[in-house]
Amino acid sequence: MKLYIKNMVCGRCEMAVKLELERMKLPIISIKLGEVNLSRELTDEEIQEFSKNVESLGFELLEDEVSKTIAQIKNGIIDLVHYRNEKIKINLSSYLSKDLRQDYSALSKLFSEREGITIEHYFIAQKIEKVKELLVYDELSLSEIAIQLNYSNVAHLSNQFKKVTGFTPTYFKKVGENTRKQIDSL
Missing domain, CATH: 3.30.70.100 (Alpha-Beta Plaits)
Incomplete structure (x- = not known):
């Protein structure tokens, strides 16, 4: 079962x-x-x-089947972005179609209708969350993060990051570090 x-x-x-x-x-x-x-x-x-x-x-x-499918899409993306230790060098539509054994256009339509955003926007949001995490950990350079998350270059990552968060990665890193130090000093 x-x-x-x-x-x-x-x-x-x-x-x-x-x-x-x-x-x-x-x-x-x-x-x-x-x-x-x-x-x-x-x-x-x-x-x-x-x-x-x-x-x-x-x-x-x-x-219900629709809720199950939406959850499978989200969990597949979360697993791909956050828990796979290899670089994300995969076509998202092929990955989801193969993983869920369903046509991507049907998955995309279902997801958009139920969630109010596209699968691609959800994927981007998860990638940006991963970028935030990696910036705060301060173990990788922005170039290394861009490579790991399959951005074509640092400028593409930075532009997408700013579009989603309203901040540049550099500014976010500075604010994140300051916030973390304040929390640590409590």
């Missing part, structure tokens, strides 16, 4: 869901962002209990 869960965005989310499944003694095959595979079908009571328990953790058990 496969369950789809909204708001799973990191390893800690996977761990929280895993702990709940183990607590309920449900037979886990695998867990990944937004998706749980179990070795048997659950009873209606088990589904209701699990749903209630994960909601208290900030998650939501998805039941």
